[in-house]
Amino acid sequence: AVALEHSDLERHQVDMMRQQRRLWVEGRFCDVALRSRDGKEHRAHASVLCAASTFFDSLLGGSFLEADQVQLGQPVEVAASDATVHALLEYIYGGQPEVPWEDSIELLRLADAYHLPALAAAA
Amino acid sequence: MSAKPVAKGDAIELNLETMTVEQGLELIEKERVQPLLAYLRTGKFENKTNMTFMKAYSVVVQFGDQQQHSFKLYSYYKKVISDYCKDAMAQLQPLAGEDLLNALAQLWEKNTILVFWMQRVFQYLDRFFTKSSTEYPELFKAAVQAFSEHVFSKLKARCVDAMVAQVNRERDGTDIDQDVMRRLVEMLCTVGDTGPKVVKQKDGADKNAADRLVWQSQARGVYKTDFESKLLTTSSEYYRSKVAGWTAAYSCPQFLLEIQRRLDDEESRLSRYLDSTSEKELKTVVQKELILNTAKGLVEMSTGAQAMLTNRRYDELKLMYRIFKREPTMLPHIITAMEPYIETRARGVVEDPQMIDSPAAYTEKVLELKKEVDDMVASCFESDTGFQKGRNRGLEAVLNKDTRCAKYLALFCDLQLKKGLKGRNEDEVQTLVNQVVSLFAHLKDKDIFLDIYKSALSRRLLNKLSVSNDAEDCFITKLKVECGQQSIQKLASMFTDMALSDQLQEEYMKNAHHGSPGGVVHEVRVLQTNAWPEKADDVPIIPCPEMTTCITAYEAFYNSKHNGRKLRWIYNMGSVELKCHGMARPHLLVVSAYQCLCLVLFNQRQQVSLREICEATKLPEEECRRQVTSLTVSRHKVLLHDATGKDLGSETKLQVNDKFTNEKIKVAVSLIKKEEKAETTALAEAPVERKHVIDAAIVRIMKSRNKLEHNSLLDEVFRQCTLFKPQPAQIKSQIEHLIEREFLKRDDANRSIYLYLP
Numbered sequence: 001a002v003a004l005e006h007s008d009l010e011r012h013q014v015d016m017m018r019q020q021r022r023l024w025v026e027g028r029f030c031d032v033a034l035r036s037r038d039g040k041e042h043r044a045h046a047s048v049l050c051a052a053s054t055f056f057d058s059l060l061g062g063s064f065l066e067a068d069q070v071q072l073g074q075p076v077e078v079a080a081s082d083a084t085v086h087a088l089l090e091y092i093y094g095g096q097p098e099v100p101w102e103d104s105i106e107l108l109r110l111a112d113a114y115h116l117p118a119l120a121a122a123a
Numbered sequence: 124m125s126a127k128p129v130a131k132g133d134a135i136e137l138n139l140e141t142m143t144v145e146q147g148l149e150l151i152e153k154e155r156v157q158p159l160l161a162y163l164r165t166g167k168f169e170n171k172t173n174m175t176f177m178k179a180y181s182v183v184v185q186f187g188d189q190q191q192h193s194f195k196l197y198s199y200y201k202k203v204i205s206d207y208c209k210d211a212m213a214q215l216q217p218l219a220g221e222d223l224l225n226a227l228a229q230l231w232e233k234n235t236i237l238v239f240w241m242q243r244v245f246q247y248l249d250r251f252f253t254k255s256s257t258e259y260p261e262l263f264k265a266a267v268q269a270f271s272e273h274v275f276s277k278l279k280a281r282c283v284d285a286m287v288a289q290v291n292r293e294r295d296g297t298d299i300d301q302d303v304m305r306r307l308v309e310m311l312c313t314v315g316d317t318g319p320k321v322v323k324q325k326d327g328a329d330k331n332a333a334d335r336l337v338w339q340s341q342a343r344g345v346y347k348t349d350f351e352s353k354l355l356t357t358s359s360e361y362y363r364s365k366v367a368g369w370t371a372a373y374s375c376p377q378f379l380l381e382i383q384r385r386l387d388d389e390e391s392r393l394s395r396y397l398d399s400t401s402e403k404e405l406k407t408v409v410q411k412e413l414i415l416n417t418a419k420g421l422v423e424m425s426t427g428a429q430a431m432l433t434n435r436r437y438d439e440l441k442l443m444y445r446i447f448k449r450e451p452t453m454l455p456h457i458i459t460a461m462e463p464y465i466e467t468r469a470r471g472v473v474e475d476p477q478m479i480d481s482p483a484a485y486t487e488k489v490l491e492l493k494k495e496v497d498d499m500v501a502s503c504f505e506s507d508t509g510f511q512k513g514r515n516r517g518l519e520a521v522l523n524k525d526t527r528c529a530k531y532l533a534l535f536c537d538l539q540l541k542k543g544l545k546g547r548n549e550d551e552v553q554t555l556v557n558q559v560v561s562l563f564a565h566l567k568d569k570d571i572f573l574d575i576y577k578s579a580l581s582r583r584l585l586n587k588l589s590v591s592n593d594a595e596d597c598f599i600t601k602l603k604v605e606c607g608q609q610s611i612q613k614l615a616s617m618f619t620d621m622a623l624s625d626q627l628q629e630e631y632m633k634n635a636h637h638g639s640p641g642g643v644v645h646e647v648r649v650l651q652t653n654a655w656p657e658k659a660d661d662v663p664i665i666p667c668p669e670m671t672t673c674i675t676a677y678e679a680f681y682n683s684k685h686n687g688r689k690l691r692w693i694y695n696m697g698s699v700e701l702k703c704h705g706m707a708r709p710h711l712l713v714v715s716a717y718q719c720l721c722l723v724l725f726n727q728r729q730q731v732s733l734r735e736i737c738e739a740t741k742l743p744e745e746e747c748r749r750q751v752t753s754l755t756v757s758r759h760k761v762l763l764h765d766a767t768g769k770d771l772g773s774e775t776k777l778q779v780n781d782k783f784t785n786e787k788i789k790v791a792v793s794l795i796k797k798e799e800k801a802e803t804t805a806l807a808e809a810p811v812e813r814k815h816v817i818d819a820a821i822v823r824i825m826k827s828r829n830k831l832e833h834n835s836l837l838d839e840v841f842r843q844c845t846l847f848k849p850q851p852a853q854i855k856s857q858i859e860h861l862i863e864r865e866f867l868k869r870d871d872a873n874r875s876i877y878l879y880l881p
Contacts, residue, residue, distance in 0.1 A: 058243040059176055061323060066176050077177060113184040115250065 020048060021093045032060065033075035036085040041075050044089055052092045055114040080110055091116070139185045144192045147182040148199050151244065155179050156203055159240055163207075163233045176244070183247045193252040197259055200245045204266045207237055208273035215278065221299075224285050227278065228306040231270075235336050238266040239321045263319050271314045282307070283350050287357045294361060294388065304396040308346065309338050312398055316344035343400060351401055355408045362412035370417075375426040376439045382413050382446055410449055418453035428460035440503040448507075457504075458513035465496055465517030473521055473528075486535035489528065490558045493518065497561070519565050529568040532559065533575035536598065540583060545590045552594045560601040569606055569846035570813065577614060578656040584621050585648060585657075585696055610846055616654040624648045631680050645673045649681070649690070657693055664694050665741050667723045670716075694720075700789075703761075707784040712761065713791040717742060717750045722761075725779050734773040744773065751777065752795060759785075759792045817849055817857045822866055825879040833875045 006012055023029055023045070030043035049056035059066050059076070066076050078085055083103045088110060090097035099107055110116075139147075186192035211230045218226055242262045253261045260268065275282075286307060293299045313319045318341040326335045362385070369378055389409050393402050421443070422428045431439045440457075447453040472478065472492055478485040496514050504510040522528040536559060544552055566572060583589040599618070603611045628646055650657065666674065678690055697716030701723075703709065714722065720740045724731050737747045748771055754761045755771070762777045771777075820843040825831060831839070840854050858877070861867045870876035 054246065055180070058246060059180075061243070079177075079181065112250075113180075113247065115246075 017094050020045070021095065024048070024089075024093045032070055033073075034078045034085055034089070035075035036078055036080055036082045038082050040082045040085075042085050042089055044092075046070065048092065053115045080106055084110060088114075088116075139181060142182070142185070144186045144195050147186060148195065151179050151182060152199075155244060156241075159237065160207065163237060179244045180247070183245055187247040187250070187252065190252075193248060196245060197248055197252060197265075200241055200248070200262065201265055201269055203241060204234070204238060205269040205273055208234065208270050212274050212277065215274070219281060220285050221289065223278070223281060224289065224303055224307060225300065227274075227282060227310075228303040230274065231306050231310045234266075234270055235321060235338065238263065239323070239336050242266070242321070261318075263321065264317075267313055267316065267319050275310070275314050279349060283353050286350065287354055290354065290392070291357065291361055293392070294385075301396050308350075308396055308398055311346040311350050312340045312343045313338040314344045316340040317342055319344070343398060346398055347400070351398075351404065354397075354401070355404055358405065359408050359412055362409060363416075366412060366417055370420065375421055375424040375428075375430070376436070376442070378417070378421060378424075379439065379442045379446060382417070383442060385409070385413060386446070386449070406449075414446060414450045414453060418447055418450070418456050422456040422460050428457055429464065432461060432464040437499065437503050440499075444504050444507075448505075454507065454509055458509055461510065462513045462517040465514055466521050468492055468496070469518055469521035473524070482531035482534035483538050485527075485531050489522070489532075490562060493562050493565075494558060515565060519567070522565060523567045526568045526571050528562075529566050529572040530575055532562060532566070533572045533579060535559070536576060537579035537583070540579075540590060540594060540598070541588045542590065544594050549593070552591070552597055556594070556597045556601050559598075560605050563602070564605055567848045569610075570816070571847070573602075573606075573610060573614075573846065574656075574812070577617075580614060580617060581655050581657060584617060586698070606846060613654045616651060620650050620654065621648070624650075627681070627684070630684075631677065634676075634680060636676065643669050643673055645677075647677050650693075657696055662741055662743060664717075664720070665739070666692075666694070667720055669723070670720075703779075705779050705781055707782055709788070710783070710785065711789040713789065714754075715750065715792075715794060717746070718754060718792065721747070721751055721754070730776045730778045732774050732776050733771055736777075737773075749795060753792060756795065759790060761792065813847060813849065813853070814857060816844060816846070817854055818861060820844060821854070821857060821861060825867060825877065829879050830870070831877055833877070836877060 027043060030045055032044050032046045032049060033041045034044065035041050046056075046060050050060055060070060061067065069076060080088075081103055083100060084106045087097040087099045087103065087107055142150075183196060186196060208230075211234075215223065215226050215230065245262055249261055253259050253265075259265065286304065289299050289304060320339045321336050322339060323334050324337050326333045365385075369381055373381060386409070389405060393399065393405065397405070428440070428443065430436075431443070443457060444454070447457060469489075469492060472485070472488040475485075475488070478488060496518070500506055500510050500514050539555065544555070547555075563569065563572060580595075583595075589595055595618070599611060599614055602614070624647065627649060631647070674692060681688070681690060694716045699714055699716055699719035701712045701714060701719060703712055712722075717740070720742070721736050724736060724739055733744075733748065733751060736742070736751065737744050740747070742750070751762065752771055753759075755764055755777070760780050761783055763780045764771060764775050764777045817840060820840050821836070824836060824839045824843070828839075836858075837851060837854060840849060858867065862869065862877075865880055867877045868880055870878055
């Protein structure tokens with residue numbers, strides 16, 4: 001057997017993240033929709049959300065009502081404003097969102113509840 | 124914009140702002156926990172809830188940040204699991220044995236589902252509450268602790284005993300529920316663990332495979348301490364009693380098959396439901412009973428190794444080897460049986476009276492035996508080095524008792540190269556050479572082999588008896604590999620001489636007389652003095668005039684090429700073709716050079732006496748009589764004599780048999796055998812040479828070391844003498860001899876140290 005070693009693993013990781021983001025921006029292969037309080041839907045990749053947070057892992061992991069909704073293509077309700085949900089996803093996909101002052105507290109609460117400690121620290 | 128979180132649902136509206144923690148828990152109890160418990164009881168969701176994970180989770184997040192509320196949430200979480208365990212325990216209490224195991228495994232499985240769901244809902248507590256507390260362990264650990272407290276600790280002994288009993292039942296051939304065992308092993312690995320965790324896994328590689336909940340443990344919980352130790356002692360007892368039974372009932376091969384089956388069985392059990400960390404310990408225990416404690420007895424059974432060897436039951440031997448290989452310290456038992464077997468077989472060949480005087484038959488048998496045992500070691504014992512050494516010891520002990528094997532092997536080579544290899548292809552030659560050389564490697568008297576090989580080779584080369592030059596080359600190359608360039612040098616230079624002589628002869632033929640001065644065509648071989656075993660005649664023979672012409676012509680030619688070299692003629696190696704006219708019809712006689720000298724005398728006179736022949740040729744009388752007598756025997760009656768009987772006296776008159784006739788025109792006259800003297804001198808020769816080899820070795824060593832202790836000198840000499848094994852006494856006497864000749868002296872202070880005298 002031959003053990004293959006990455007000649008530049010860090011670069012590979014950065015590139016993978018960038019491509020994930022491109023797919024998200026282009027809206028390809030998205031399999032989850034999050035509906036914010038004001039009724040707007042935000043599409044995303046289940047695999048990326050589960051990787052980003054154990055909260056999403058539990059939510060989409062298959063034992064709860066939401067997982068069935070996702071299976072049926074229905075959106076998942078998120079108790080937050082449109083701007084907050086967008087900022088959350090932007091952050092998960094490696095962007096640097098600008099958040100209006102009035103939404104920042106809500107984002108902070110969400111980051112905490114959704115097990116995204118780095119976002120909580122950033123906000 | 125308002126920051127009040129309000130979760131919207133299809134049926135339930137939550138207003139977290141106004142909700143108390145009690146209300147929140149009540150909601151979770153009613154909407155999530157009760158349906159879950161009902162599912163665990165009945166196997167299906169009765170009243171399908173409309174409460175999403177999001178809502179339940181929101182409640183936990185809402186109160187999870189405040190210490191006094193967090194504690195309430197945590198206590199509730201623990202209570203749900205504890206209550207579930209307590210309830211279930213009531214039903215388990217009266218059970219025992221297999222029923223207990225089945226029920227316990229089922230409870231464990233259901234509890235796992237409960238814990239998995241509960242932890243997901245309450246996981247926010249692990250973010251802050253349990254992390255900042257030493258008193259309250261993480262959710263998973265707390266759940267396992269509840270299970271341990273209310274169920275496991277009360278059943279532990281009963282459960283472990285029942286599990287071990289199940290393993291033994293399976294060993295006895297009963298089918299048991301492996302799934303139950305697998306779950307219970309998981310339970311043992313989880314209970315008491317420092318960081319247990321439930322994860323969801325696909326049951327197979329298939330996309331549609333069912334999800335399965337599995338526990339991951341960090342240190343295998345109580346599996347090692349509470350279960351494994353018990354399993355090990357029980358296994359040990361189990362097999363000890365089994366082995367006692369088999370010893371009485373089974374033959375050795377049956378016993379081995381049984382062991383193999385049991386070992387396979389244990390291995391498959393490890394992969395089926397035991398934890399893989401038990402592999403080493405369990406194997407040690409099982410192999411101790413099945414192999415370590417039985418091996419010696421098995422080998423020594425009447426149906427054991429000896430019988431297998433004698434009856435060539437190679438499959439059984441292979442099985443025995445493969446089993447014992449797991450405990451390599453047991454392999455020597457087989458070797459101890461194999462060695463005397465090989466010795467016996469070898470003795471069978473060596474002591475066979477039919478082959479005592481037949482080098483060809485003897486060597487063939489030895490080679491056959493060697494091949495047989497080589498094949499056996501390769502196929503049964505995977506060419507294990509221990510077995511190879513055992514085989515070598517066995518063979519060498521018998522073959523090296525005397526020098527016969529070395530001698531006969533050399534003679535066998537001669538026969539093969541003269542006749543046996545005729546018409547064989549390259550591969551067959553290679554095979555034979557390899558066999559011979561591999562046997563040669565076992566000999567301790569390599570020098571004797573090489574001596575005889577050398578003189579046989581010289582005869583083959585000079586008399587052109589060799590069937591194939593390639594085969595000759597092949598032997599030399601292989602021998603060189605086996606005993607080194609130095610020992611083979613002389614043999615190799617014989618081939619060089621032959622090649623050079625061929626060249627010289629070619630040039631000689633280009634001379635004015637075309638290689639036949641005085642009308643006699645002749646061929647000359649020029650040999651280096653020391654490389655060949657041939658010795659020139661002791662006495663100056665007088666050649667006939669025709670020969671003298673040739674000799675003079677060749678010497679003139681040779682001196683023109685190489686100045687200052689002296690040729691000495693070895694008449695006794697020469698052969699001559701004589702054309703005879705005085706007989707019933709013309710014949711060509713192929714005779715030795717000596718016989719030629721005798722016969723040409725009859726060109727001058729009708730009758731010559733033996734004494735007159737001796738005088739004319741200066742041949743020693745003994746040799747002359749042999750040569751002449753060869754011409755008078757009934758097979759080739761070239762000469763007639765007037766002696767009574769067969770023995771010729773010195774005054775016996777000889778004359779040409781003019782009625783001599785033979786169906787062929789060309790008649791080869793063979794010499795009658797020399798008297799037995801030859802044999803004994805050859806034998807005596809080797810030891811003389813050995814003395815010189817030892818001398819040379821001692822001097823070489825002492826020259827480089829200057830000063831050496833007696834025993835280290837012996838060691839060095841043993842290392843240097845690769846062609847034979849010198850006897851210590853022999854070395855000692857050579858040392859004395861060298862001291863006498865003032866090559867060495869003893870150290871004055873310490874008599875056991877030798878000093879080199881330059």
